Amino acid sequence: MRRLISRDERFVALALLLPVVLLAFIVYFPAIQTFFVSLTAWDLRLQGSDRFIFLSNYHKLLTDPEFWQVTGRTLVIVAFVLILELGIGFLIALLLNEKFRGRALVRALVILPWMLPPVVNGFLWNWVLNGEYGALNGLLYQLGIIHHYQFWLERPAAQIFWAVIVQTWTRFSFPTIVMLAGLQSIPKGIYEVAAIDGAGPLTRLRALTIPMLLPSITVALTVEFISAFQIFDVVWTLTAGGSAGNVINPFTKTLMIYNYEVVFRDLRLGLGAALAYLILVMSSIAGFLFIKNLYNRAVQR
Amino acid sequence: MTAKGKARRTLRLIGIYTASAAVLAWALGPIYWIVVSAISTRSELLSRPYKHWIPWHPTLRNFIDILTVGQQYRAGGSLPTAALLASGLRNTVLVSLSTALIVVVLSTVAGYAFARIRFRAQNFWFFFIMLMMPLPIWATIVSLYYLIAHLGLLDANLGMILIFSTISIPLAVWLMSTFIRDVPREIEEAAVIDGASRRQMLALVMVPLAMPGITSVFLVTFLNTWNSFLLPLIFTNTERSQSITVVLSLFVGQYEVAWEQMAAATVLVMVAPILLALFFQRYLVQGLTTGAVKG
Numbered sequence: 001m002r003r004l005i006s007r008d009e010r011f012v013a014l015a016l017l018l019p020v021v022l023l024a025f026i027v028y029f030p031a032i033q034t035f036f037v038s039l040t041a042w043d044l045r046l047q048g049s050d051r052f053i054f055l056s057n058y059h060k061l062l063t064d065p066e067f068w069q070v071t072g073r074t075l076v077i078v079a080f081v082l083i084l085e086l087g088i089g090f091l092i093a094l095l096l097n098e099k100f101r102g103r104a105l106v107r108a109l110v111i112l113p114w115m116l117p118p119v120v121n122g123f124l125w126n127w128v129l130n131g132e133y134g135a136l137n138g139l140l141y142q143l144g145i146i147h148h149y150q151f152w153l154e155r156p157a158a159q160i161f162w163a164v165i166v167q168t169w170t171r172f173s174f175p176t177i178v179m180l181a182g183l184q185s186i187p188k189g190i191y192e193v194a195a196i197d198g199a200g201p202l203t204r205l206r207a208l209t210i211p212m213l214l215p216s217i218t219v220a221l222t223v224e225f226i227s228a229f230q231i232f233d234v235v236w237t238l239t240a241g242g243s244a245g246n247v248i249n250p251f252t253k254t255l256m257i258y259n260y261e262v263v264f265r266d267l268r269l270g271l272g273a274a275l276a277y278l279i280l281v282m283s284s285i286a287g288f289l290f291i292k293n294l295y296n297r298a299v300q301r
Numbered sequence: 302m303t304a305k306g307k308a309r310r311t312l313r314l315i316g317i318y319t320a321s322a323a324v325l326a327w328a329l330g331p332i333y334w335i336v337v338s339a340i341s342t343r344s345e346l347l348s349r350p351y352k353h354w355i356p357w358h359p360t361l362r363n364f365i366d367i368l369t370v371g372q373q374y375r376a377g378g379s380l381p382t383a384a385l386l387a388s389g390l391r392n393t394v395l396v397s398l399s400t401a402l403i404v405v406v407l408s409t410v411a412g413y414a415f416a417r418i419r420f421r422a423q424n425f426w427f428f429f430i431m432l433m434m435p436l437p438i439w440a441t442i443v444s445l446y447y448l449i450a451h452l453g454l455l456d457a458n459l460g461m462i463l464i465f466s467t468i469s470i471p472l473a474v475w476l477m478s479t480f481i482r483d484v485p486r487e488i489e490e491a492a493v494i495d496g497a498s499r500r501q502m503l504a505l506v507m508v509p510l511a512m513p514g515i516t517s518v519f520l521v522t523f524l525n526t527w528n529s530f531l532l533p534l535i536f537t538n539t540e541r542s543q544s545i546t547v548v549l550s551l552f553v554g555q556y557e558v559a560w561e562q563m564a565a566a567t568v569l570v571m572v573a574p575i576l577l578a579l580f581f582q583r584y585l586v587q588g589l590t591t592g593a594v595k596g
Contacts, residue, residue: 011414011418011499011500012418015413015414016426019411019470020426023433026441026467027441027467028433029444030443030444031441034440034445100314102321106321106325108579108582109328110325111578111585112329112575112578113331115528115574115578116332116575117570117574119546120546120571123549123550123563123567124334127335133346133349135330135331137351141350142351169328174589232530236530237549264535276440279437279439279440
C-alpha cells in the first residue's frame with residue numbers, strides 16, 4: 001500500500017511540474033515584479049529614473065484628471081454594454097427557449113460573432129459604418145431613412161456609442177447562452193401552477209423567471225463586466241486609429257488603451273505598471289461585488 | 302383543434318419567426334456584408350448609392366490579388382501585402398495549433414491527477430493553478446516583456462506559444478478535472494485490478510473516455526489563441542511572428558482605399574473561427590461556458 005502511494009505521488013509531481021513551473025515563471029513572478037516596478041519612477045526616456053518612489057505613481061494617477069476621464073469613459077462604455085448585452089441576451093434566450101423548427105440553426109448562427117476575433121469585429125463595423133461606401137449608409141439611403149450619406153464615426157459621442165454597439169455585438173452570445181441554460185433548468189411545473197393561480201405572462205416573468213435566473217445573470221454580468229472593462233481590440237480597429245496611425249484617438253481612449261499608450265508608446269514603465277495594478281484591483285473589486293450582491297439575493301429568495 | 306386555438310398557434314409561429322429573422326439580421330448582417338464585399342468587384346462595391354446587396358458578378362479576384370500580387374499596397378515599407386498575409390497566417394496557425402496541443406497534454410494529465418488522486422497539499426496546488434484564471438495577464442505585462450526579451454523570445458513564435466500555453470492552463474485544467482470527475486470510476490477500477498499503472502490507465506483508459514473534454518479544451522484553446530490580438534501586438538513586430546490579427550490591424554490604417562482587398566483579407570481571418578463554430582459548436586460552447594457556469 002505504501003509503495004502505491006509513493007508511486008502516485010511521483011505521478012502527481014510529474015503531472016503538475018510543468019503547469020506549476022510555467023505559471024510561476026510566466027505569471028506569478030512577473031506579476032510580483034511588475035508590482036515592484038510600479039513603486040519606481042522608471043521611465044525609459046530618462047536615464048537613472050529607476051529609483052524607488054513608494055506609492056507616488058498611484059498617487060499621481062489617482063490625482064490625474066486624464067486617469068479619471070479615461071476611467072469614467074470606460075465605465076460609461078461598460079454600463080451601456082452591460083444593459084444592452086443583458087437585455088438582448090435575455091430576449092434571445094427567451095426566444096430560443098421556445099420550441100420551433102429551426103431553433104438549433106438559429107442557436108448555431110447566433111454565436112458566430114462571439115467566435116470571431118474582436119479586433120476583426122472592430123474593423124468589420126468600421127467598414128459597415130464607413131461614411132462613403134458603408135453598408136449602413138447604403139441600407140438607410142435605400143430605405144429612404146437618410147437622404148445623404150453620413151459619417152457615422154465623426155463625432156466623439158458617436159464613436160463611444162458605436163464602440164458600445166460593437167462590443168455588445170461581439171459578446172452578447174455569452175449572456176444569451178448562459179441565460180438560456182438558466183431558463184432550461186427552471187422546472188416547467190412552476191409555470192403551470194402559477195398560471196392556475198391566475199398569474200399573467202408578465203407577472204410570471206417578473207415573479208418567477210427573473211428571480212430564478214439571478215445566478216445566470218450574476219455569471220453573465222461578472223464575465224461581461226471584466227470583458228468590457230478591459231475593452232481594447234474592438235476599439236483599436238474601430239476608432240483608435242490603428243497601429244499604423246501612431247496617434248491614438250483621445251476620444252475613445254479606454255483604460256487598457258491608455259495603459260498600452262503609457263507603457264509601449266510613452267515608455268513610462270513605473271507609471272504603466274501602477275496603472276496595470278489599478279485596472280486589476282478595479283476589475284477584481286467589481287467582479288467580487290457583483291458576485292456577492294447578486295448571489296446573496298438569489299440565495300435569500 | 303378549435304379555430305381559435307389554431308389562429309393562436311399561427312400567431313405564435315409568426316411571432317417566433319419574425320423574432321428569429323431579426324436576431325439573425327443582427328448577428329449575421331455585418332458578417333454577410335464583409336463576405337459580399339470580399340467577392341464584389343471594386344466598381345460594384347464602391348457604387349453610390351449602393352444596391353449590390355447580392356453581388357451581380359461574384360468574383361474571387363480579390364482573394365487571388367491579396368494572396369499573389371498585392372504589390373501596390375506595400376506594408377511596413379518592406380514586404381508586399383501577400384507576403385505579410387502569408388506569414389501572418391503561417392504564424393497564427395503554428396502558434397494556435399502548438400498551443401492547443403501542449404495545453405491538451407498538460408491539462409489532461411494535471412486534470413486527471415486532481416480528479417482521481419488524493420495527494421498532499423492538493424487544494425493548495427489547485428488554488429495555485431486556478432488563481433490566475435480571474436486575473437488578467439495584463440498585470441504582469443511590464444516585467445513579462447523584459448522576461449521574454451531576456452529569454453531571446455521577443456518576436457518569436459516560440460515566445461508566443463510559451464505565453465499562450467501558460468495563460469490557457471488554468472481554464473483547461475479546470476475543464477479537464479471537471480470532465481474526468483464525471484467519468485464513472487468502474488472502468489478504471491477494473492484496470493487497477495488488472496495491474497495497470499497510472500500512466501497506462503491515463504493513456505489507455507481515461508483518454509478515450511475523456512475525448513469530448515479533450516476536444517473541448519483543444520478547440521477553446523485554439524480559438525482563443527487564434528483570436529488574440531493584444532499580446533501578439535506587444536510581443537511581435539516583424540513577419541517572423543506577427544499574427545494574422547496584427548497583420549490585419551496594420552492594413553487597417555494604411556490601405557483603406559482597397560476596401561475590397563481588405564474585406565477579402567478579413568474573410569480569410571474569419572474562415573477558421575466560423576468553420577469551427579459551425580462544426581464543433583457543442584464543444585466550444587461547453588468549453589467556453591462550463592468554467593463560468595460551474596464556477
